[in-house]
Amino acid sequence: MISDSTINMIRQFVADRDWNQFHTPGNLAKSISIEAAELLECFQWSDEPRDGDVEHVHEEIADVLIYCIMLSDRFGxxxxxxxxxxxxxxxxxxxxxxxxxxxxxxx
Structure with a gap:
């Protein structure tokens, strides 16, 4: 599914910034919800991306996935x-x- 190298890159990104201290399960779950809402906003009032901005959809999906990976990793x-x-x-x-x-x- 997601490669180990991608997961390790996420871990390293977080470690380099000393953000693990902020990534409690609750905070990560909240972040997933927030990013999912931002993804949903791309489709507000339409079934297609607002202004055809597929790149914005791409970025929001990545944000949701990154937080999901981090929460899953947190629980092993x-x-x-x-x-x-x-x-x-x-x-x-x-x-x-x-x-x-x-x-x-x-x-």
């Missing part, structure tokens, strides 16, 4: 494992024969 989660685990749970929750072409949320 393997990104592939948590994604595959969630996909497995979702496959049981949303079987193809019931969910195909249906956007209703399962209960």
């Amino acid at each position: 989660f393997d990104l592939d494992d948590i994604i595959l685990d969630k996909l497995s749970k979702n496959a049981r929750k949303y079987p193809i024969e019931i969910s195909r072409g249906n956007s209703k949320k399962a209960r």
Whole structure:
């Protein structure tokens, strides 16, 4: 999924700036939400990026992913494992024969 070298670059970026002290799980979770809201803002009033600014979407997705990686790293989660685990749970929750072409949320 995300290469070890990319994860290590994020770790080094943070370490070089001595920011680990600020990256509590709560702060990282808040940052994910804030950056996700900034991504959503790119689509305010439209289903396409505002003013066609795909680069801004690119940057906001990167911000969300970086904070997700940092929070996962903080808890020692393997990104592939948590994604595959969630996909497995979702496959049981949303079987193809019931969910195909249906956007209703399962209960």
